[in-house]
Amino acid sequence: MPERSGRVTLVGAGPGDPGLITLHGVEALRQADAVVYDYLASPELLAHAPEQAELIYVGKQAGRHTLAQSEINALLVRLAREGKRVVRLKGGDPFVFGRGGEEAEALVAAGVPFDVVPGVTSAIAAPAYAGIPVTHRGVASSLAIVTGHEDPQKATSAIDWGSLAGIDTLVFLMGVANLPAIAAELIAHGRRSDTPAAVIQWGTVGRQRTVTGTLADIATRVEEAGLGSPAVTVVGAVVGLRERLRWFDRRPLLGLRVLVTRTREQAGRLAEGLRALGAEPVECAVIETAPPLDWAPLDRAIGELGAYRWIAFTSANGVEAFFARLALAGRDARALAGARLAAIGPATAAALAARGLRADVVPAEFVAEALADALGDVRGARVLLARADIARPALAERLRAAGALVDEVVAYRTVRPEGLEARLRQALAGADVVTFTSSSTVRNLFEALGPSEAAQALRGVAVACIGPVTAQTARELGLEPAVVAEEYTIEGLLEALVRWRIEKGNWGN
Numbered sequence: 001m002p003e004r005s006g007r008v009t010l011v012g013a014g015p016g017d018p019g020l021i022t023l024h025g026v027e028a029l030r031q032a033d034a035v036v037y038d039y040l041a042s043p044e045l046l047a048h049a050p051e052q053a054e055l056i057y058v059g060k061q062a063g064r065h066t067l068a069q070s071e072i073n074a075l076l077v078r079l080a081r082e083g084k085r086v087v088r089l090k091g092g093d094p095f096v097f098g099r100g101g102e103e104a105e106a107l108v109a110a111g112v113p114f115d116v117v118p119g120v121t122s123a124i125a126a127p128a129y130a131g132i133p134v135t136h137r138g139v140a141s142s143l144a145i146v147t148g149h150e151d152p153q154k155a156t157s158a159i160d161w162g163s164l165a166g167i168d169t170l171v172f173l174m175g176v177a178n179l180p181a182i183a184a185e186l187i188a189h190g191r192r193s194d195t196p197a198a199v200i201q202w203g204t205v206g207r208q209r210t211v212t213g214t215l216a217d218i219a220t221r222v223e224e225a226g227l228g229s230p231a232v233t234v235v236g237a238v239v240g241l242r243e244r245l246r247w248f249d250r251r252p253l254l255g256l257r258v259l260v261t262r263t264r265e266q267a268g269r270l271a272e273g274l275r276a277l278g279a280e281p282v283e284c285a286v287i288e289t290a291p292p293l294d295w296a297p298l299d300r301a302i303g304e305l306g307a308y309r310w311i312a313f314t315s316a317n318g319v320e321a322f323f324a325r326l327a328l329a330g331r332d333a334r335a336l337a338g339a340r341l342a343a344i345g346p347a348t349a350a351a352l353a354a355r356g357l358r359a360d361v362v363p364a365e366f367v368a369e370a371l372a373d374a375l376g377d378v379r380g381a382r383v384l385l386a387r388a389d390i391a392r393p394a395l396a397e398r399l400r401a402a403g404a405l406v407d408e409v410v411a412y413r414t415v416r417p418e419g420l421e422a423r424l425r426q427a428l429a430g431a432d433v434v435t436f437t438s439s440s441t442v443r444n445l446f447e448a449l450g451p452s453e454a455a456q457a458l459r460g461v462a463v464a465c466i467g468p469v470t471a472q473t474a475r476e477l478g479l480e481p482a483v484v485a486e487e488y489t490i491e492g493l494l495e496a497l498v499r500w501r502i503e504k505g506n507w508g509n
Helices: 023-030 043-048 069-082 098-108 122-129 177-186 218-225 237-245 268-275 296-303 318-330 346-353 368-374 393-401 418-428 438-450 451-456 468-474 490-504
Strands: 007-012 034-037 055-058 085-089 113-115 143-147 171-172 196-201 209-214 231-235 257-260 280-283 288-290 311-312 341-342 380-388 406-417 433-436 462-465
Touching: 007 023, 007 069, 007 098, 023 043, 023 085, 023 113, 034 043, 034 069, 069 085, 069 098, 069 462, 098 113, 122 171, 122 196, 122 231, 177 218, 177 231, 196 218, 196 237, 209 218, 209 237, 231 237, 257 268, 268 280, 268 490, 296 318, 296 380, 296 406, 311 318, 318 346, 318 380, 318 406, 341 346, 346 462, 368 393, 380 393, 393 406, 418 438, 418 451, 433 438, 433 468, 438 451, 438 468, 462 468, 462 490
Parallel strands: 007 085, 007 113, 034 055, 034 085, 143 171, 257 280, 257 433, 311 341, 311 380, 380 406, 433 462
Antiparallel strands: 171 231, 196 209, 196 231, 288 406
16 A cells, blocks of 8 residues: 655634634644644644644744744655645734745645645734724725834835825734834825824734724834734724724623633533633643543443432533443443433533433532432432542432432543643643632642642632532632632533623723
């Protein structure tokens, strides 16, 4: 069989919001053997790549280049010649000041086949998220996208400033450091000094900040506000539309960096909800699920399902693990026909519903004690609890006290991920809020860093807990939660965060 031929796909990652990558780009990532990615490509996009894919960071920041461009070109060629499907993940669009054309030329010269997946450029997206359409009927019918990285005052500028001065909307990329010179050149070549201007930093993500002014004062305003790279500068009358059309920066959690500590598989819903509210989620799972050390108790229970009056699930993870093992035994949901089903909350009930099963009982309060009470008279009833190894004993104790015959079996274990310490330190840097969705997330964070370092790292960080049990664990470890959800669900946690932010009165810009 001939060796598989390698190929490089230049993929535009979009401007920052991971939801703005194209479907074609996601598909390329899913098939990648290697991903060569930039500083401005959202780290969340890497989750689309297979676990075994090689991830290579080649990001460039002002004064700090991981690899020279020639070395990046050589890397792409080498990986492709090894027969790998390579994704070159570039912020924005590869061919809009992304040096994608140079990389494509290098691939052509080396005889390496390639594709290009366009991306949403920050030149359009950042202004849009700031409420500034770059064209607008009756206001602007021409647009120019210009590099702001070039010093306009150098002897032989490649920028035709005279021509630019007559274009309705100008968008400068990477130009914060040169902003005074850019404004001076435009004014010198005929642009009115009172022309509206805006600078948008970190466009399309929760850290987005926007400063407006005119060509005469925009550089001073930006300096006073402390804005830096990455940023987009917009010059033209369209900037005046911002106050009417701004939408993203009116979201209640804008500007908050929120650490999400759930398992990678479950973090998605919380991260998406945070992002929809304007926050910037930072995912760092402090727990992972693992198989039981011994499958025998669960297998034995599965073999005796007909003997149980109740089967109670206390988490969606428990449902997933139970049904995976049931399938390995050659059985399906029909094996549960003789039992009634109980779920501790709506997420657990939804996991059952996904398998065509309706929970007979979902207590109004999503804690073990409420679930035990909701089962009613259980005297003499045999009850199966399939759950985590570290589950609270309250449910089993309460049921036994009520006369039930309880079989507790471990469906999965909750463990601490390898290498968590370094990831946690990086994720906590600059975090405004940390969310805890179970007692184990609190304990694992403290165990990973140690009590002293954890307490120091969380100083000044607001603690948000999904419910009273998690909040009590936080208090036992010396943390006083700022936010405790009244409804113990992801939606309830998001609502509580919004109420807390409104009460604080801190709405970003």
